[in-house]
Amino acid sequence: MPRIVGQIDLAKTEAILDAASEVLAERGLAAPIEEIARRAGVSKQTIYNRYGCKTELVRALVERRVDSITAPLRSPGAEEHPEETLTAYARSLLRVIESGGYSLMRLSIQSAGELPELAREVYANGPLRSRGQLAEFLELETRAGRMKVEDPMQAAEFFGGMVMANRQIQALLRLPTGLTAGEIDRLAAEAARVFMRAYAANPPPTASRAGEE
Amino acid sequence: MPRIVGQIDLAKTEAILDAASEVLAERGLAAPIEEIARRAGVSKQTIYNRYGCKTELVRALVERRVDSITAPLRSPGAEEHPEETLTAYARSLLRVIESGGYSLMRLSIQSAGELPELAREVYANGPLRSRGQLAEFLELETRAGRMKVEDPMQAAEFFGGMVMANRQIQALLRLPTGLTAGEIDRLAAEAARVFMRAYAANPPPTASRAGEE
DNA sequence: TGAAAACTGGACCCTGGCGTCCAGTTGATT
């Protein structure tokens, strides 16, 4: 009868995935698995014990990180004024980019040829889900009479696109965007302001509302 | 004295670059050079005669295509109403994506690690230049009193982002966006309309606070 | 017809990196 004697580590699993995350971010798919093992302080064999092949390792890695990355994007809190929520959403998008969170996306793009399912998964759980949440928010605000959005998903994409714009491409190309924290705030606010100008419920009498926050 | 006897083909050079373009688009940087040679109907040696190494071939390829791809984006014609020009611009952006023009971008992203200069070049001559042209246009329209844009480059990025939005990522991930020609037109028009709502010269009495900065 | 350059095709070397194997070690469980 097969007893479970040598317990399957688990701290090592973490170490492997962390190292893989690092190394793959740095050197892309070309990263040798031995380097990952070395940096994780683990033998190559151990990696092969867990994930039979490199592909599977990448898959596991993505699986683990997708959630953690997109989590902060998924809850547009119901603040007072929608513009604030939009600003917060934009800020969090920009922070993901600035903090190197796009290395996962780069990796997926590199693997897209060999791992189409992974590409689909990343897209569905990343940008798509994020926009979906935003769309929901826009719909609520519209019902509440604070905005006027006819096609929420469309508008959500517009907003996401405005915020990311070329920064997305820059990040993927490993070009520094050089955004300071202050600029992130400014940019996020500006995007939200412009967006509200296009989708505000009542164009003319707006005026007020600069105050709170 | 070194006479030029065997003339340096030229038709073959084209064939090589065309083939490289194809193969690299399909299989990414991993594409074997022999495949390129085969598809170009040329011996591998010939390729190595012209470009000493694979890297150089990629560089030459990019050099050649950057111009041709971005050309149509560089002339926002001076139509009657700015919204029409914006629509045309948006349409041409979307067409680049739909027609697989993004394989070059994908390639650059893949090579970004080893060829940072190439990444910079692609970005500068592609998205950045394109937005720059749009920004110029927005500035002109503002001066002409047909729009009200304070930061043209910023606004140009917003617009480009709105149009591309997730489609960019989808294309890079090799996911079909499934846009029909009709949808492209519709989407382009909608983006232009929304953008004009935010940047029109005269929203009724303009509310407040949108301005100064 | 001869010379010289561009080209072909195919053999060839070499490296890096995937994945395997195995002999030994550790450490928890009984």
Place this chain on the structure above:
DNA sequence: AATCAACTGGACGCCAGGGTCCAGTTTTCA
């Protein structure tokens, strides 16, 4: 103490693909 799994580390096979070499062929000019 005995056992058995997880693990180490290092050697190994293997193969794709980059890049080289070369003997022979085509083309163009003189």
